[in-house]
Amino acid sequence: MQRGVHVASTLHESCGTAVQVKLGARSADIHPVRFDLEHPTSRQLRDGVTCGLIAESMMVPILLTVTFVDHAQVRWGYMAAAVACIVVSILYQGAFTLITRGQAGVESQANSWFIIVCLAMAGLACIELSTATPAALYTPAMLVGVIFVAIVGDRRMQFVIDVFALALIAVIGWVQGLRGAEFAVSMVVYASTVAVLSYICARTVGSMTGQINATQALDSLDECFDDVGLDAARPTSDTFAEIFSRGLPYVACIMPAERVAVFTRTGALERFTLLASWPDITADCGDMARLPAVATALAHDDVEIDSHYCVLPVGYASDGELVMVIERSQSDSRADLRSAESADLLASAFLRVTSRANFINGLHTESRTDPLTGLANRRSLMERIDMEMSHAIRSDSPLTLAMIDLDHFKEYNDRYGHVAGDTVLRSVAAMMISNTRDQDMVARYGGEEFCLVLPDTDLIGGHHLLDHLRSGGRDATTDLGVTLSAGLTSWDGIEDPLSFIERADRALYRAKSSGRDRVVSIAAYSE
Numbered sequence: 001m002q003r004g005v006h007v008a009s010t011l012h013e014s015c016g017t018a019v020q021v022k023l024g025a026r027s028a029d030i031h032p033v034r035f036d037l038e039h040p041t042s043r044q045l046r047d048g049v050t051c052g053l054i055a056e057s058m059m060v061p062i063l064l065t066v067t068f069v070d071h072a073q074v075r076w077g078y079m080a081a082a083v084a085c086i087v088v089s090i091l092y093q094g095a096f097t098l099i100t101r102g103q104a105g106v107e108s109q110a111n112s113w114f115i116i117v118c119l120a121m122a123g124l125a126c127i128e129l130s131t132a133t134p135a136a137l138y139t140p141a142m143l144v145g146v147i148f149v150a151i152v153g154d155r156r157m158q159f160v161i162d163v164f165a166l167a168l169i170a171v172i173g174w175v176q177g178l179r180g181a182e183f184a185v186s187m188v189v190y191a192s193t194v195a196v197l198s199y200i201c202a203r204t205v206g207s208m209t210g211q212i213n214a215t216q217a218l219d220s221l222d223e224c225f226d227d228v229g230l231d232a233a234r235p236t237s238d239t240f241a242e243i244f245s246r247g248l249p250y251v252a253c254i255m256p257a258e259r260v261a262v263f264t265r266t267g268a269l270e271r272f273t274l275l276a277s278w279p280d281i282t283a284d285c286g287d288m289a290r291l292p293a294v295a296t297a298l299a300h301d302d303v304e305i306d307s308h309y310c311v312l313p314v315g316y317a318s319d320g321e322l323v324m325v326i327e328r329s330q331s332d333s334r335a336d337l338r339s340a341e342s343a344d345l346l347a348s349a350f351l352r353v354t355s356r357a358n359f360i361n362g363l364h365t366e367s368r369t370d371p372l373t374g375l376a377n378r379r380s381l382m383e384r385i386d387m388e389m390s391h392a393i394r395s396d397s398p399l400t401l402a403m404i405d406l407d408h409f410k411e412y413n414d415r416y417g418h419v420a421g422d423t424v425l426r427s428v429a430a431m432m433i434s435n436t437r438d439q440d441m442v443a444r445y446g447g448e449e450f451c452l453v454l455p456d457t458d459l460i461g462g463h464h465l466l467d468h469l470r471s472g473g474r475d476a477t478t479d480l481g482v483t484l485s486a487g488l489t490s491w492d493g494i495e496d497p498l499s500f501i502e503r504a505d506r507a508l509y510r511a512k513s514s515g516r517d518r519v520v521s522i523a524a525y526s527e
Contacts, residue, residue, distance in 0.1 A: 078130035085123030089116045114149060114157045118164060121145040125168040129175055139169055139190070146194055150201030158202070162194050217253035221349050240264075240317045243353055244276035244324075251278065255310065255342040256329040261285035265298065266320040273319065288325040298323055303343045310339070312347040315354030318361075322354060370444040372422055373429035381443040381451055385497040388455045392491060399455055399491040400462040401500055403508040404432075404469070406448040407483045407516040424482055431472050436465070449508075451501070459521050462488050466519045483517040490523065 096104070096112045104112070121142050128139065142165055149161040169190045173183055244262045251260045259279070263272040272289035288294075288309075297304040297311040298321055304311040310326040324346075328339075368380040376384070385401070392399040406412075406428065413421040425448065432442045432450065441453040454462050466486045487507025491500055503522055511520040 075130040078126045082123040082126035082130065085119045085126065089119040089123075092116065092119070110152050110154070110157070114153055114161070117145045117148055117161065121161075121165060121168060125172055128172055139172055142168060143193065143197060146197055147201060150198055155202075158198055162198055165194055166191055217250050218345055218349060220253070221247055221250040222352075239357060240322070240354070241275050243357065244350075245278075245281070247350060247353070248276060248278035251324075251326060251346060252329075254346055255326060255339060257326045258329050259283070259285065259288070259327040260324065261288050262314070262322060262324045263289050263294075264317055264319045264322055272323075275317075275322070285325075288327065291325065294323055294325060303340075303347055305340060305343050310343050312343060312350070314347060314350040316358060317354070322350075324350065373426055373444050375429050375433075375450070376441055376443040378443065378445060381441070381445070381453070382497055384441050384443075384453055385500065388453055389491065389497070391455060393493065395456075397456045398458040399453075400457045400459060400488065401491070401504045402452040402454065402462060402466055402486055402488045403445065403501070403504040404450040404452065404466070404484055404486045405508055405512065407485055407512070409448040409482065412482055428482075428484070432469055435469060435472055451504075459488060459490050459523060462490070463519055463521055470517065470519060485511040485516045486519045487511050488519060488521040 093112065093116055100108065124142050124145075146161055146165050149157050153161070166187070170183075170187060173186050178186055248260045248262070251257055259277070261277040262275045263285075264275050265272050272286075272294075274285055274289075277283060277285050291309055291311065293304040293306065293309055293311045297313055301313050303313075308328060310328060312324040312326070314322045314324050316322060326343075326346075368377055368383075369375070370377045388399050391397070406424070409421065409424070412424065425444075429442065429444070429450070432452070436442060436452070439455055440457075443451045443453070445451040452466075454465070457465070466488060470484045470486060485508060487504050487510065489500070489503045489507055495503075507520045507522040510522075511518050514520065
C-alpha cells in the first residue's frame with residue numbers, strides 16, 4: 001500500500017505463532033545413532049568378530065587334533081555333522097557377503113554372525129559327541145559362543161543363544177550317559193555359569209556400547225550443524241529454528257526422550273515462544289514451558305534434571321533466551337550420573353552452535369553498522385537501495401530517498417568538543433529511528449550526514465515526514481542550537497543507485513544554500 005502521508009510513529013506488528021522449520025525431505029539425510037544397550041555398534045561388532053574368529057580358529061583345530069590323536073574310536077556320523085556345520089557356516093557367510101556386497105548394516109551383520117555362531121556351537125557339540133570322552137569334557141568351549149553373542153548381539157540374541165547353549169549341553173550330557181541327579185547338577189552348574197556370564201557381559205559391554213553410541217551421536221550432532229550455513233548470511237530467528245530442527249533428532253540418541261522442545265523467552269514479557277520441537281513439530285508443547293524447572297534453570301543458568309524432565313539453557317537469540325526442555329522416556333527415568341553427563345554434553349553442544357551463530361551475527365552487524373549511532377552504514381545503504389529498486393519495479397510502487405545534514409555542526413563541534421558532537425549525532429539518530437516505519441531505513445552516510453530510504457512513499461509523503469523529523473530534530477536539540485536540512489527525491493525507475501543518491505544530495509545542497517533548516521525536493525525526471 002502506498003503512503004501519501006508518512007505517519008510519525010512506528011507501527012509494530014507482533015506475531016504469536018511459533019517459528020518451526022519442518023524437517024521434510026531433509027529427514028532422509030539424518031542417520032541417528034541408536035542409544036540402547038541392545039544394539040551393537042560397528043566398532044563393537046568388528047572387535048567382537050575379530051576376537052571370536054581368533055578364538056574359534058584356535059579352538060576347533062585343537063579339539064579336532066585331540067579327537068583324532070587321543071581317541072581310537074571316532075563316531076564318524078557326529079564328525080560329519082560337525083564338518084557340515086562348519087562348511088555351511090562358511091558358505092552362508094560367503095553368500096551373505098556376496099548378496100550384500102559388503103555394504104550390510106550393523107544389525108544385519110550381527111544377525112549373520114549370530115547364525116554362524118549357532119552353527120559353530122552345534123559343530124562343537126558334534127565334535128564332542130564324536131569322541132568317547134568323559135561327560136561334558138569339551139562342553140565349556142561352547143561358552144565362548146555365549147560370550148561372543150553377548151558382545152555383538154542384542155538381548156533377543158542373548159536369550160536365544162543361552163537357551164540354545166543349554167539345550168546343546170543337555171543333549172551332550174544325555175548322550176554321554178548323564179542321568180538323574182548327576183544330570184540335574186550338571187545343568188544347574190552350566191545354567192548358572194551361562195547366566196553369570198551373560199550378566200557380566202551385559203553390564204560391561206552394555207556400558208561400553210552406551211559410551212560409544214553417545215560419542216557417535218555427539219559427533220553426528222556436531223556434523224549436522226555444519227550444513228546450516230552460518231557463514232553465508234546473517235543468522236536470523238529462522239536460522240536458529242533450522243539449527244534446532246536439525247539437532248533435536250539426535251537428542252534422543254544421547255538422552256532417551258519422548259519429546260523435546262526449544263523455546264525463546266523474551267525478558268521483558270516473560271513470554272515463551274516455541275522455536276522447534278521433536279518428534280511432532282506440530283504438537284502443542286506449551287505445558288513444557290510452564291514447568292517450574294524451566295524458570296529455575298534460566299534463573300541459575302544451569303541444567304535442571306529430575307526423573308521426568310531435563311531443562312537445558314542453550315544460549316541466546318535476538319528474540320531472547322533459548323531453553324531446551326526434554327521429556328525423558330520411562331526407560332531412562334532415573335536421574336543418575338549418566339543422565340547428568342548426557343545433559344551437560346547436550347547443553348555444551350548446542351551452546352557452541354548458538355554462540356557461533358551469535359558471533360557471526362556480531363561480525364555481520366559490525367560490518368554493516370555505524371559504530372557510533374548504531375545505524376546502517378554506507379555498505380548496508382547501497383544494498384538496501386538495490387533491493388528497494390527491485391521491489392519498486394515488481395510492485396510498481398514509488399521509492400523516495402532523502403539526504404539529511406546537521407546545520408553548522410562543525411562550529412558546534414569546535415565549540416563544545418567531539419564528545420558533545422557525538423551525543424548530538426546519537427540523539428538525532430534515535431529521533432529518526434523512533435519516527436520511521438520498520439520498512440524504512442535510516443543510515444549514516446558520513447560525518448553529520450544521514451540518508452533515509454522510504455519505500456512505498458511518494459514525494460508528498462516524504463516531504464511530510466521530513467518536516468516532522470526536522471521539527472523533531474529541532475526539539476531534540478533546542479538547547480544545542482542544531483537544526484536539520486534535508487534534500488528529497490524520488491526514483492525514476494531507470495537510474496542507478498549512485499545517480500539516485502546524487503540527485504538527493506543536490507536537493508540537500510539547495511536546502512543548505514537557501515538558508516538551511518528546511519526541506520527541498522527534486523522530482524524525478526519522469527515526474
